[in-house]
Amino acid sequence: xxxxxxxxxxxxxxxxxxxxxxxxxxxxxxxxxxxxxxxxxxxxxxxxxxxxxxxxxxxxxxxxxxxxxxxxxxxxxxxxxxxxxxxxxxxxxxxxxxxxxxxxxxxxxxxxxxxxxxxxxxxxxxxxxxxxxxxxxxxxxxxxxxxxxxxxxxxxxxxxxxxxxxxxxxxxxxxxxxxxxxxxxxxxxxxxxxxxxxxxxxxxxxxxxxxxxxxxxxxxxxxxxxxxxxxxxxxxxxxxxxxxxxxxxxxxxxxxxxxxxxxxxxxxxxxxxxxxxxxxxxxxxxxxxxxxxxxxxxxxxxxxxxxxxxxxxxxxxxxxxxxxxxxxxxxxxxx
Numbered sequence: 061x062x063x064x065x066x067x068x069x070x071x072x073x074x075x076x077x078x079x080x081x082x083x084x085x086x087x088x089x090x091x092x093x094x095x096x097x098x099x100x101x102x103x104x105x106x107x108x109x110x111x112x113x114x115x116x117x118x119x120x121x122x123x124x125x126x127x128x129x130x131x132x133x134x135x136x137x138x139x140x141x142x143x144x145x146x147x148x149x150x151x152x153x154x155x156x157x158x159x160x161x162x163x164x165x166x167x168x169x170x171x172x173x174x175x176x177x178x179x180x181x182x183x184x185x186x187x188x189x190x191x192x193x194x195x196x197x198x199x200x201x202x203x204x205x206x207x208x209x210x211x212x213x214x215x216x217x218x219x220x221x222x223x224x225x226x227x228x229x230x231x232x233x234x235x236x237x238x239x240x241x242x243x244x245x246x247x248x249x250x251x252x253x254x255x256x257x258x259x260x261x262x263x264x265x266x267x268x269x270x271x272x273x274x275x276x277x278x279x280x281x282x283x284x285x286x287x288x289x290x291x292x293x294x295x296x297x298x299x300x301x302x303x304x305x306x307x308x309x310x311x312x313x314x315x316x317x318x319x320x321x322x323x324x325x326x327x328x329x330x331x332x333x334x335x336x337x338x339x340x341x342x343x344x345x346x347x348x349x350x351x352x353x354x355x356x357x358x359x360x361x362x363x364x365x366x367x368x369x370x371x372x373x374x375x376x377x378x379x380x381x382x383x384x385x386x387x388x389x390x391x392x393x394x395x
Contacts (some may be wrong), residue, residue: 090388094392098294107176139183142383146173147199147335149240190346191342197210272299272300272301317343322338325341
């Protein structure tokens with residue numbers, strides 16, 4: 061059975077992933093988050109090994125090698141689980157430094173983040189790489205790393221990115237995505253495909269009007285003019301089928317979830333709980349902003365899924381388990 065034979069193929073499979081994710085979220089939420097420090101190191105090491113193993117045992121698609129295939133229809137993307145494992149590892153590491161972070165601790169944190177980051181860049185997965193950089197930066201600030209040092213890191217990172225582009229270390233299609241984002245009115249044939257995708261995405265959202273064409277209706281999305289509309293471009297289906305009202309409601313609901321994550325982190329009673337929530341907040345909030353933004357042409361096109369809505373078992377499990385971690389902090393902080 062595949063998507064061509066069953067029009068509800070993706071819906072039925074995603075429902076199964078969500079059910080499994082909800083069960084996992086419930087279990088995680090009931091466990092005291094402070095007990096997760098025991099699993100932090102094994103999970104971190106396991107995630108790094110999984111990232112390395114994907115180059116040997118993984119499968120490639122669309123020019124990237126990011127997945128393990130199980131059977132004929134199940135794919136697991138380890139980079140998405142790595143983000144959560146890295147958040148847990150950093151939160152645990154900082155919580156154990158009750159006297160504060162010294163310079164050698166900061167360097168260890170950077171090394172801890174650099175190893176999985178390098179493997180993810182190699183896949184390549186630029187979207188997840190950017191998310192990791194933002195998460196680690198935010199967690200380091202919350203952990204008390206001086207602003208001057210963070211500024212230095214930002215300058216070094218910017219210079220490193222410029223050098224990578226100059227030396228052609230990035231994939232050509234990754235550079236083209238940024239170039240097309242900055243030149244959305246370009247007639248350059250090399251950028252035509254990327255501009256075509258974004259143009260159709262914006263057209264589909266605009267076609268929804270105020271009330272939308274109705275669920276499972278809509279010329280642009282139903283006839284497949286928008287690519288990857290069940291994953292990366294799922295917001296185009298929301299925009300065309302539910303219109304401005306439905307899209308605004310979805311955005312407000314996602315914003316509310318992100319706001320609650322932030323508030324729970326702000327009110328957490330210890331460093332570990334605070335860092336866990338802030339890291340997960342950045343993960344959730346930026347993924348939402350990036351995914352919706354790229355469909356509207358205000359962000360570059362990347363493969364970042366829309367939390368809780370994009371099709372994909374890995375993404376569904378990761379975001380639901382992450383929600384369980386935040387709920388665990390909330391239950392023990394009185395939020």
